[in-house]
Amino acid sequence: MIFENYTTSSYDEMFNEEGTIREHWKALADNLETLGIQQLNAKQKEIDWRLEDNGVTYNVYDDPNGISRPWRLDPVPLILESSDWEHIEAGMQQRAKLLNLLFKDIYGEQKVLKQNIVPSEVIFGHSGFLREVHGLYDHLTHPLMIVAADLARGPDGKMWVIHDRVQSPSGLGYTIENRLTMNSAVQALYSNISIRRLY
Known part of the structure; x- marks a missing residue:
């Protein structure tokens, strides 16, 4: 047993x-x-x-x-009830929309900086910020092609986002490889x- x-x-x-x-x-x-x-x-x-x-x-x-x-x-996956997954899925869709809007604004009108919602030194002082592409994404609805997150269950029993991932598409490859390997x-x-x- x-x-x-x-x-x-x-x-x-x-x-x-x-x-x-x-x-x-x-x-x-x-x-x-x-x-x-x-x-x-x-x-x-x-x-x-x-x-x-x-x-x-x-x-x-x-x-x-x-x-x-x-x-x-691991051969034993994390199993979620459908209702839990639907809640997570809706939250992730909302988060992806927010991250796309924030990204587009930071490289566009910069309202979040002008209204001091996000301190400008946080953005402009970040090594990943690229001044050269300002305005480049104005015509795109979804400038972030991939939005993913690392999730963990918090002490309150709810799923928490512990890390956002928007730079690397490698997670898609792992997802497909995991499913193919498990099926085999x-x-x-x-x-x-x-x-x-x-x-």
């Missing part, structure tokens, strides 16, 4: 406060029990091999050695679970 001796002293995504499996996790928990710990470990090794074989790595850009590290992927290595774990399609 995979969960036989499992305990937790803090918030747990899979288990509620009484130590029972949350409803939206039950199908996957049953599949994990059927698979067993040895097979789950074997699936992890297969996932690691597939990612290495496909050359999937993660480059830590602020690492002074510039080392590429193996991309890690552990498809049996999800065969009876409804999974939201990637757009």
Whole structure:
């Protein structure tokens, strides 16, 4: 039994406060029990091999050695209830709209600077600010092609945005690679679970 001796002293995504499996996790928990710990470990090794074989790595850009590290992927995903995801999705769409408007304004009319909503020294003093492109994005509705965020569950039980990502499209590649790898290595774990399609 995979969960036989499992305990937790803090918030747990899979288990509620009484130590029972949350409803939206039950199908996957049953599949994990059927698979067993040895097979789950074997699936992890297969996932690691597939990612290495496909050359999937993660480059830590602020690492002074510039080392590429193996991309890690857990066979057990984070499962969210549909209502939770709909709330997150709506919030992310709102955040993407705000970031696009803010970006367009900073490189355009600069109302947020003139009205001192954002201190101008924060923008003009940032090494990433490019004065040369002022006015370049005026005609675009969505100048930011990709808006993503790192999320974590806060102590209040809600999802918090801990980092915005608008500069690098690499996350799309990881998303697709993750889905392809999971479909190949552990498809049996999800065969009876409804999974939201990637757009």
